[in-house]
Amino acid sequence: MLINIPKKFDLNESHVTDEPIYHERRRLLKQMGFLGAGALMSSAIANNAKAGFFSDDEAPFQTRTLTYSKDPFNQTLIKTPEKKVISHNNFYEFGSKKDQPAELAQSFKVEPWQLKISGECDHPITLDYDDLTKLFPLEERIYRLRCVEAWSMVIPWIGFSLASLLKKVAPNSRANYVAFETLYDPKQMPGQANRRLGGGIKYPYVEGLRIDEAMNPLTLMSVGLYGKTLPPQNGAPIRLVVPWKYGFKSIKSIVGIKLVEHKPSTTWKKLAPKEYGFYANVNPNHDHPRWSQASERRITSGGLFTRNRIATLPFNGYSEEVADLYRGMNLSKHF
Amino acid sequence: MTSSTKVFFLKVIIHLGALLPLANLYFLAFGDGLGADPVEVVIHFTGIGALNLLLITLSISPLAKIFKQGYLLQTRRVLGLYAYTYALFHVLNFLSFEVQFDGALFISEVIERPYITVGMVAFLLLTALAITSISKLKRKMGKSWQRLHNFNYLIALLVTVHFYWSVKSELTSPLFYLAIVLLLLLFRVKKIKRLLLSLFT
Numbered sequence: 263m264l265i266n267i268p269k270k271f272d273l274n275e276s277h278v279t280d281e282p283i284y285h286e287r288r289r290l291l292k293q294m295g296f297l298g299a300g301a302l303m304s305s306a307i308a309n310n311a312k313a314g315f316f317s318d319d320e321a322p323f324q325t326r327t328l329t330y331s332k333d334p335f336n337q338t339l340i341k342t343p344e345k346k347v348i349s350h351n352n353f354y355e356f357g358s359k360k361d362q363p364a365e366l367a368q369s370f371k372v373e374p375w376q377l378k379i380s381g382e383c384d385h386p387i388t389l390d391y392d393d394l395t396k397l398f399p400l401e402e403r404i405y406r407l408r409c410v411e412a413w414s415m416v417i418p419w420i421g422f423s424l425a426s427l428l429k430k431v432a433p434n435s436r437a438n439y440v441a442f443e444t445l446y447d448p449k450q451m452p453g454q455a456n457r458r459l460g461g462g463i464k465y466p467y468v469e470g471l472r473i474d475e476a477m478n479p480l481t482l483m484s485v486g487l488y489g490k491t492l493p494p495q496n497g498a499p500i501r502l503v504v505p506w507k508y509g510f511k512s513i514k515s516i517v518g519i520k521l522v523e524h525k526p527s528t529t530w531k532k533l534a535p536k537e538y539g540f541y542a543n544v545n546p547n548h549d550h551p552r553w554s555q556a557s558e559r560r561i562t563s564g565g566l567f568t569r570n571r572i573a574t575l576p577f578n579g580y581s582e583e584v585a586d587l588y589r590g591m592n593l594s595k596h597f
Numbered sequence: 598m599t600s601s602t603k604v605f606f607l608k609v610i611i612h613l614g615a616l617l618p619l620a621n622l623y624f625l626a627f628g629d630g631l632g633a634d635p636v637e638v639v640i641h642f643t644g645i646g647a648l649n650l651l652l653i654t655l656s657i658s659p660l661a662k663i664f665k666q667g668y669l670l671q672t673r674r675v676l677g678l679y680a681y682t683y684a685l686f687h688v689l690n691f692l693s694f695e696v697q698f699d700g701a702l703f704i705s706e707v708i709e710r711p712y713i714t715v716g717m718v719a720f721l722l723l724t725a726l727a728i729t730s731i732s733k734l735k736r737k738m739g740k741s742w743q744r745l746h747n748f749n750y751l752i753a754l755l756v757t758v759h760f761y762w763s764v765k766s767e768l769t770s771p772l773f774y775l776a777i778v779l780l781l782l783l784f785r786v787k788k789i790k791r792l793l794l795s796l797f798t
Contacts, residue, residue, distance in 0.1 A: 342633075350633030358767045361632055411765075413634060461767040533766060552710050552762070554702065559636060559695070565629035566636065571697045 323368045323498070325490040328400055330420045336404035342415035343563050344488040350561070351495045352409065353514055355444065355451035358461030363495035366452055370494035372515075377500060379427065381521035382437035387430065394485050394500050398422035402489075403482050405505035407512070408544045408578045414558045419503050420486035425477045433473065433521045440476040441526035442469045442502060443518040463533055469513035470526035470540065471504065472587075480505055480583050506577040506584045508542045539597040543588070544578035548597050600668035607672050615650065615679040619643075619686065636694040643690055647683035648756050651723075652777055654680055655753060659784040674730050677749075681727040684720050712762035719755035722748050747792055750785065753778045 349364045356363035356370075373391045380386040389397065400420050408414045428440070446454060446466035453460030475481065482503040485492060492498040497514025504511050510530050530538035537551055546556045560570045577584050588596075622642055625631050631638040654676040661669040696702045707717050726746055729735060735742050757778050761771035782789060 346633035354766075358765075360634065360637065413637075458767065458769040461765070462769070463766055549709075552712055554706060554709075557699075557702070559634075561633055566626040566631070566639065566694055569697055571699065 321368070323370065323494050325486075325493055325498075327490055328395060328420050328486045330400035330402050330486070330489075333402040333404045333418065339404050339406070339416045340562055341404065341418060342561050346561055347415060347417050347487060348493050348496060350415075352411075352509065353453075353495055353497065354461040354463055355453045355465070355467070355515070356495065357453050357459050362459070364493075367494035370450055370498065370515075372494065372499040375499050375517075377517060377519065379431050379519045379521075381441075382434050382523060383428075383521050384432035384434060385430065391499060395491070398426055400485065403484075403503070405480075405482070405503060406578050407503075407505065407509055408558060408574065410508035410510055410538065410542070410550065410555075412550075412553060412555060412558050412574075414560050414574075416560075416562075418488055419482055419484040420489070421482045421484035421500075421503070423479055424481040424483050424502070425479060427483060427519075428476060428521075431521070436523045437473055437521035439522050439525055440471050440473060441518075441520045441522050442471075442513045442516050443467070443520075444513055445515045445517045463529055467513060467529045468526060469502065469511055470528050471511075473521070474587055475504070475584075478584060478587065480580060506544060506580040508538075508544060510538065511542050541588075541593075541596050543584075543593065543597070544574060545576060545593055545597065546574040547576070548594050604668050604671045607669075608675055611672060611675055611679065615682070618646065619683070636690070639690045640687065640695060643683050643687040644760070647680050647687055648760060648774060650676060650680035650683055651749075651753055651756060652774070652781065655749060655781045659781065678727060678730060681723050684723055688717075688720055712759050715755050715762065716759035719752045719759060722752050722755075726752075747788075750782060750789060753781070 350360050351363040352358075352360065353363040353367070356367040357365075375391040375394070377389040377394065378386070379389070400422060402418055402420050404416060404418045406414060406416050424440075444465075444467040445451070448455035448465075451465075454465045471481070482505075484497070484501050484503045485499060487496060492501065494515070497512075497516075500516050501514040502512050502516065525540060528540060530542075531540055544555075549555050555574055557571050558574045560572050562568070562570065564570060575581070622631075622639060626635050626639055629635070654673055657669050657673050657676065661667055692698065692703055696706065707713050726748065729738060729742060729745060738745070757771065757775050760774060761768070764771060
């Protein structure tokens, strides 16, 4: 039986901007001609040789509608418009600028896909593309996403708990950590082939969680957003979403999940261990060495003049669900 | 074409080349036409713009010397002032759209974050150069004017360090800029040697 207990972070139904209303607003703006003129000029301004690439040569990636159960709790959060969720991405495999993944990922092939779950477990399995959306009942989860760069979004993800996937493979007693790996395919992912485009990080991208973090019910394997399968710039066909950690923990386009005994060496921690830790829990009291983490800019439907700076909450507002995982730990040392 | 006509046309190009992108930027920003995070776009655009203009300003005198086109020197002031304008917009963008007029946050970020401290020092120095670009002041200052405006070289270095320090991982572009700055300094190696010597003796 599903018991709905409203949580502290739940707001009120009236705050949601419905997608149709959002699109209606865009349509009106278009009719007024603002958007048309704006779009023409924005490609001129984009400091990017590949601007226009996506519109000229390539058909956009096709997503499809998913069947899922609605998030029973968080319909009230003010969501980030879909257009912004799918056009503002940190996915260095497709370029380190925010607008590059949406431009350079449109021909990404997600079918066939293989996700191998292996390591310290009794029943390792490999999931095919169809398994990703069919093996488990899909649920909508409306989560806050807090980037380590101090901006944030609210995104209606669709997916299933990582816990239900891990239970299927039956981790053994040596499985202390879970390591995740993104696809390595420089032919498809230009950032992996070109150091400048890929921001100079080491590929394949690796992330990790402690097993109890991985088993927490909030930890989501996402296969979609806004009712449809994920577009490639958001990590198609399957990605991790850990809402109480900085966004870089939520690894995209996963091909491998390995249960391991020792703490995996993760991508950003390897690159700059003083700036990015293994835990990367959202923590307003522990600043990034180069900027404050005490507040964030919430990206919603407004433009430049929206007053959108809000206080950052410990564990991104999910303390009730996850603070116990870190009881007794010095969170400034284990950042 | 006389030199003064050449200067006139060059200045028209400079005015248009500096003002149009800036006007376009804010036109798009007003109309929500800068993508999901316009704040990042306006900050980066004005920051890189300021650095570009600063380097163009510094490349004028070597160019004038190499191609024996003395009239080029007359464009330095307007270029430098546009570099300052972009830098001013860069700082104002940070204050009004990034920290959103949270004065305490602005001050603590400037003091506590070394890359912002370095950027702010460069901006304050550039402010001094912009103010003293007024002809009357320049005449009044005599020799000390040149001494003050030699800070240009330091400013270019500080801004490049500020850029290098601000990026998360992509170092190619800041290193490219650093190479250009060093190249421009190379043209003035004698002068800089003299400046450094006078500093330590």
